[in-house]
């Protein structure tokens with residue numbers, strides 16, 4: 001597996017693979033390592049999974065027989081990073097996608113699977129309920145914020161991540177871990193984890209592939225400060241954990257990265 005590594009700072013590693021399938025394989029390998037390490041150390045692994053299309057291949061890889069036997073799925077607790085305001089069986093549902101590509105194929109303990117339910121009539125209350133479920137399930141770090149072992153994130157071409165979109169009031173939330181918000185550019189509501197919760201994670205994996213993400217990645221990793229400041233994804237800064245950014249070459253092609 002050929003990969004160009006460019007370490008960005010102490011907490012962030014950037015790994016670039018030639019193709020999206022190689023980047024996806026690397027993400028699957030890292031996912032497995034983090035799950036096994038968490039279970040070895042604490043007897044359970046708390047993850048929050050990304051939606052969108054990029055992680056499809058990752059979830060399908062994880063659902064392949066070799067990985068099913070390899071990983072302690074019954075000790076994995078699954079939350080979502082964000083969700084659309086649609087029922088779980090809707091084609092746009094992140095949970096529905098994760099269920100079809102991964103959860104239906106691995107021996108997960110269904111009592112440890114937490115859909116967001118962002119189609120609730122009162123989505124704000126549903127967000128508060130989801131936060132309560134996270135607080136009741138995921139042990140907190142020293143700062144009192146639940147500490148996920150792994151939060152998997154994608155990134156949109158506008159630099160959004162989870163459902164934290166440019167201009168959203170959710171970007172500046174500091175006193176809640178899960179919020180609902182109306183996303184102007186979509187004309188729809190979303191539910192999303194907030195930066196305080198995301199940045200409390202032990203491990204964050206950003207999996208970003210495709211040339212359509214190249215401009216945002218270039219701004220994020222090598223752009224001027226004010227270009228970077230426009231991007232919600234630039235606010236992903238783990239407080240004490242590790243941030244691994246996995247790219248394919250098309251997504252990295254405009255970034256000026258110094259190699260290790």
Ligand code: 6PG
Nearest residue numbers: 051052053054154155156161162
């Ligand atoms: C969602 C995702 C979102 C996603 C980006 C990238 O609900 O859509 O959680 O944050 O990661 O939009 O989406 P793609 O992977 O489809 O490019």
